[in-house]
Amino acid sequence: MSTVIHLDRVSKRYRAGRSRTFTEMMTSNIGRLAGRRDDDQVFSLTLGARSATIWAVRDLDFEVPRGAGLGVIGPNGAGKTTLLKLISRVTWPTSGRVRVAGRVVSLIELGAGFHPELTGRENVYLGAGLFGLTRREIAAKFDAIVAFAGVERMIDAPMKRYSSGLYARLGFSVAVHSDPDIVLVDEVLAVGDAAFRRRAMDALRGFIDGGRTVLFISHDMWNVRRLCDRILWMDEGRVRAYGPSAEIAERYMSEVNLEALANERAALQSHRRGTGEIRFTAVRLFDAAGRAVQSIAAGGALTIAAEYAASQPVRAPLFQVSIVDVDTGFVVSTASSDPSAAPVVDGAGSVRVTFPALPLKPRHYVLRLAVFDRRRTVEYDYVSAGPRFVVTGGAGASDAGDEEDGFVSLPYEFDVCAVSRAI
Amino acid sequence: MTDTLLDRSERMSAAAYLELLSNLTRREVKGRYSQSFFGFAWAVAQPLATMLVFAFVFGRMGQMGPAGVPYPLFAYAALVPWFFFSNSVSSGTMAIVTYRNIVTKTYFPREIIPLAQVGSRLLDLAAAAGLFALMLAWYRPHLGVWAATAPIFLLILFAFTVGLTLLTSATNVFYRDVGPVVTIALQLWLFLTPIAYPLANVPAKYRWFFALNPLTAVIEGTRASLVLNSAPDWGLTAIAAATSVALLAGAYALFKTLDRFFADVI
Numbered sequence: 001m002s003t004v005i006h007l008d009r010v011s012k013r014y015r016a017g018r019s020r021t022f023t024e025m026m027t028s029n030i031g032r033l034a035g036r037r038d039d040d041q042v043f044s045l046t047l048g049a050r051s052a053t054i055w056a057v058r059d060l061d062f063e064v065p066r067g068a069g070l071g072v073i074g075p076n077g078a079g080k081t082t083l084l085k086l087i088s089r090v091t092w093p094t095s096g097r098v099r100v101a102g103r104v105v106s107l108i109e110l111g112a113g114f115h116p117e118l119t120g121r122e123n124v125y126l127g128a129g130l131f132g133l134t135r136r137e138i139a140a141k142f143d144a145i146v147a148f149a150g151v152e153r154m155i156d157a158p159m160k161r162y163s164s165g166l167y168a169r170l171g172f173s174v175a176v177h178s179d180p181d182i183v184l185v186d187e188v189l190a191v192g193d194a195a196f197r198r199r200a201m202d203a204l205r206g207f208i209d210g211g212r213t214v215l216f217i218s219h220d221m222w223n224v225r226r227l228c229d230r231i232l233w234m235d236e237g238r239v240r241a242y243g244p245s246a247e248i249a250e251r252y253m254s255e256v257n258l259e260a261l262a263n264e265r266a267a268l269q270s271h272r273r274g275t276g277e278i279r280f281t282a283v284r285l286f287d288a289a290g291r292a293v294q295s296i297a298a299g300g301a302l303t304i305a306a307e308y309a310a311s312q313p314v315r316a317p318l319f320q321v322s323i324v325d326v327d328t329g330f331v332v333s334t335a336s337s338d339p340s341a342a343p344v345v346d347g348a349g350s351v352r353v354t355f356p357a358l359p360l361k362p363r364h365y366v367l368r369l370a371v372f373d374r375r376r377t378v379e380y381d382y383v384s385a386g387p388r389f390v391v392t393g394g395a396g397a398s399d400a401g402d403e404e405d406g407f408v409s410l411p412y413e414f415d416v417c418a419v420s421r422a423i
Numbered sequence: 424m425t426d427t428l429l430d431r432s433e434r435m436s437a438a439a440y441l442e443l444l445s446n447l448t449r450r451e452v453k454g455r456y457s458q459s460f461f462g463f464a465w466a467v468a469q470p471l472a473t474m475l476v477f478a479f480v481f482g483r484m485g486q487m488g489p490a491g492v493p494y495p496l497f498a499y500a501a502l503v504p505w506f507f508f509s510n511s512v513s514s515g516t517m518a519i520v521t522y523r524n525i526v527t528k529t530y531f532p533r534e535i536i537p538l539a540q541v542g543s544r545l546l547d548l549a550a551a552a553g554l555f556a557l558m559l560a561w562y563r564p565h566l567g568v569w570a571a572t573a574p575i576f577l578l579i580l581f582a583f584t585v586g587l588t589l590l591t592s593a594t595n596v597f598y599r600d601v602g603p604v605v606t607i608a609l610q611l612w613l614f615l616t617p618i619a620y621p622l623a624n625v626p627a628k629y630r631w632f633f634a635l636n637p638l639t640a641v642i643e644g645t646r647a648s649l650v651l652n653s654a655p656d657w658g659l660t661a662i663a664a665a666t667s668v669a670l671l672a673g674a675y676a677l678f679k680t681l682d683r684f685f686a687d688v689i
Contacts, residue, residue, distance in 0.1 A: 002426040089432040089530040092683040099428035112528040129443040
């Protein structure tokens with residue numbers, strides 16, 4: 001299979017902060033005259049010597065074959081977006097070579113080229129033009145673009161009348177219809193409703209099936225694994241690991257989990273969003289005997305205890321604690337339903353969910369924690385990948401193996417009736 | 424299907440390039456005049472109002488116009504190319520910074536951004552020239568064969584404007600000092616170009632300085648061609664053409680060298 005993206009020892013260095021000012025240039029020249037030779041430092045009158053540069057990515061060296069779905073994961077600041085910008089030629093490497101075959105479309109921000117004063121129709125031409133399409137090509141695809149975005153009704157209204165979701169949908173639609181060979185997606189599917197997200201994922205899936213190449217940055221492991229057969233794990237500007245999705249995702253999640261064991265606070269920092277009036281600060285799991293555990297036996301009792309801190313008084317928040325499967329999503333979702341239990345929350349507190357008998361099948365699960373306002377319009381905190389735990393085969397576990405998929409063990413009876421055909 | 428790995432992005436087709444340029448130009452024009460009551464009429468208001476003030480201050484009070492030529496026509500013939508130049512350069516200088524949202528997120532040939540600014544001012548120029556045509560019909564100066572030379576000056580004007588806009592837009596990304604420098608320079612430039620007065624009024628010992636300014640040749644030439652029906656100063660015109668082409672080539676080369684760093688420093 002041929003290579004469509006090839007990075008050859010690519011590094012990218014940014015100057016920290018702004019360009020050099022006249023005073024900095026003079027003081028650094030004086031410094032050089034005085035015998036200092038370190039070009040990697042600037043000399044500020046107020047701050048003294050400091051490092052002038054930041055390495056955004058360092059020694060990236062890998063190939064992506066045609067038709068790959070490549071997930072790019074890693075914590076914030078790992079260099080994921082810089083990688084996408086290097087491949088799309090928005091920026092150039094400080095050293096090394098980036099070689100790419102075919103037309104690249106980058107979705108770093110949806111609808112970045114749109115102008116709010118122009119109508120949707122005009123912006124389709126403008127946006128698709130930015131991706132290199134001619135008027136004739138755009139005209140041929142115009143109806144498909146509008147239909148995919150579902151904005152038929154608004155197409156001749158100025159874009160400033162669009163909601164941010166519609167704006168993003170039209171941006172995505174223009175991008176996927178611009179006939180790219182390589183699509184770069186940077187965490188842009190978080191906008192838009194669930195139906196559109198599904199359609200967007202299907203479109204990306206279609207690209208991969210059609211032999212195009214997709215690079216997909218996301219913190220949502222579930223979507224990464226659904227879409228991508230390989231994962232590139234970046235950390236502090238370097239490639240941490242590159243390989244089959246299942247294997248890398250497993251390593252990544254167990255690392256997040258290890259961090260959780262070492263420092264529960266740190267684990268809660270990654271994969272989270274929210275406005276921050278309330279923050280979860282720690283999560284612990286306990287078994288029936290009240291011992292802190294990382295694994296429980298199938299059918300056993302499980303207590304999830306989460307601590308939180310509110311930075312200001314919050315009226316009747318809604319806590320949600322869910323058990324999630326990394327590959328497929330929610331397994332069980334629980335929520336605090338009685339607002340009178342905590343009419344106003346301020347300062348530190350805790351929530352506790354107890355399952356007297358957890359009917360989950362043996363495998364790894366992840367906790368997802370969220371706290372909203374009562375109407376679910378404001379998300380104070382959302383930890384999409386909290387601590388992980390394992391359900392092990394408990395006593396009397398069924399031995400049906402592969403015949404029995406799913407997550408939940410329920411008592412059942414299974415009858416097979418053999419009916420002989422009347423001859 | 425063969426996969427050829429390239430160090431550069433795929434070259435845009437000429438049709439797509441022109442399509443993008445015309446779309447960005449349209450975006451500029453629409454963005455500037457939408458949500459405004461008079462809309463495109465503003466393109467004419469600026470040279471017209473300036474012409475009226477110039478006619479009063481320099482024509483009536485200062486007696487600066489040449490004898491036998493209506494001063495409003497004399498001044499307006501210069502103000503139309505001047506405002507094309509000055510508006511292109513001043514909005515072009517800020518253009519890439521204004522478009523930072525696109526520049527840091529998608530790749531396309533960056534020079535299209537300042538070119539679209541010049542393109543949008545070309546439409547203003549056309550509107551202002553429409554009024555000029557009405558003035559010609561009103562004042563009825565003698566138009567003859569020399570009118571045919573007008574496109575030469577338009578070309579020089581265009582080359583010089585594009586060259587300078589490429590230069591200032593690229594350097595402004597790195598040092599925002601370029602913006603205020605351009606603003607001040609354009610204010611002084613208006614008076615150091617024979618717009619309110621003819622070059623003939625300039626003392627001979629300062630003429631060489633005016634000759635270095637391609638706009639001198641453009642404005643003197645435009646007047647010679649469309650107002651006075653006389654031969655242009657070919658020596659002056661040749662210097663202006665050479666300067667403009669050299670600037671355009673140099674600025675383009677510099678722009679294409681610097682544009683790799685736009686997204687990093689913007």
